[in-house]
Amino acid sequence: MRFAFETSPQDTTWPELLAVWQAADGIELFESGWTSDHFHATHAADPATPRLEAWTSLAALAQATRRLRLGTLVTGIHYRHPAVLAKMAATVDVLSGGRLELGVGAGWNAEESRAYGIELGTPKERSDRFEEACQVLTSLLSPRPATTFHGAHYRLTDARCDPKPLQRPHPPLCVGGNGEKRTLRTAARYAQHWNYDIGPLDGFRRARDILHAHCADLGRDPSDIRLSCQIRHAGDAPATAATSAAFAAEGAQLAIVYLTPPYTPAVLEPLAEALAELATTTTGR
Numbered sequence: 001m002r003f004a005f006e007t008s009p010q011d012t013t014w015p016e017l018l019a020v021w022q023a024a025d026g027i028e029l030f031e032s033g034w035t036s037d038h039f040h041a042t043h044a045a046d047p048a049t050p051r052l053e054a055w056t057s058l059a060a061l062a063q064a065t066r067r068l069r070l071g072t073l074v075t076g077i078h079y080r081h082p083a084v085l086a087k088m089a090a091t092v093d094v095l096s097g098g099r100l101e102l103g104v105g106a107g108w109n110a111e112e113s114r115a116y117g118i119e120l121g122t123p124k125e126r127s128d129r130f131e132e133a134c135q136v137l138t139s140l141l142s143p144r145p146a147t148t149f150h151g152a153h154y155r156l157t158d159a160r161c162d163p164k165p166l167q168r169p170h171p172p173l174c175v176g177g178n179g180e181k182r183t184l185r186t187a188a189r190y191a192q193h194w195n196y197d198i199g200p201l202d203g204f205r206r207a208r209d210i211l212h213a214h215c216a217d218l219g220r221d222p223s224d225i226r227l228s229c230q231i232r233h234a235g236d237a238p239a240t241a242a243t244s245a246a247f248a249a250e251g252a253q254l255a256i257v258y259l260t261p262p263y264t265p266a267v268l269e270p271l272a273e274a275l276a277e278l279a280t281t282t283t284g285r
Helices: 014-025 054-064 082-095 108-115 122-139 184-191 201-218 237-249 267-285
Strands: 004-007 030-036 069-072 100-106 149-152 155-159 171-176 195-197 228-232 254-258
Touching: 004 267, 014 030, 014 237, 014 267, 030 054, 054 069, 054 082, 069 237, 082 122, 108 254, 122 149, 122 155, 122 171, 122 184, 155 201, 155 228, 171 184, 184 201, 195 201, 201 237, 228 237, 237 254, 237 267, 254 267
Parallel strands: 004 030, 004 254, 030 069, 069 100, 100 171, 171 195, 195 228, 228 254
Antiparallel strands: 149 155
8 A cells, every 4th residue: 555645725824734745745655645625614613714725735835845746635627617727737747747646526515616606516417517527638638739629518629738747648637536326437437546535444345346347337447547545644643554454455555644734744754654564565665
């Protein structure tokens, strides 16, 4: 198993967030860092809790680090037109030296969508839109010179995305979500990485099996899709390692450890030490 960390850019300050990322950049066990993408605070007692915007802060973090791969868990596709998101992603990949992981999902937050006047849509509309968005993203970020796409939700005519990202054919597409009929099928069709949000082990097991069944239906090798899980770290490093081991036994290849505020670099070394034995055992390093 390999390891990453996640920080939500809310209920914190930029210096605190930056300090954690720069410290983690120097700890080899953490291969990537992730942030979440919302406009309002989520899971906060006070809805007015400040929250930094995900992609602009991700660009700054890319410049402040040298090694960590980085991405969002995940960007709701309705927040930004996928052609605009592709342009943003290509830029972050270039300025990070080819370290971007492009995390996307169908979207779910009705409260902030309503507040910002962004149409969320019905579950079917979200799934249809997400399917089209994955096609738009992978086409624009690929080496092809221009993209023309005529769908029900998006229409592009000779759209260009230059400069192209450094990673070829495009930055890995990480699909987040457990929708059995549509989201997991979209992941089976387009993703290089599927992420299971914080949840029970049996939920991961079921979603994994459904993802692999969709792969079989589509004629895709399931080993082409990396499996990751999010694990909340409550301050007990051995407990986090034990939970990671349980998910590894069910096929999770990457544990993304969700850190909770207040953010401090002091949490990283004890966490890395607790996870190191699992990393050695499962990767043979």
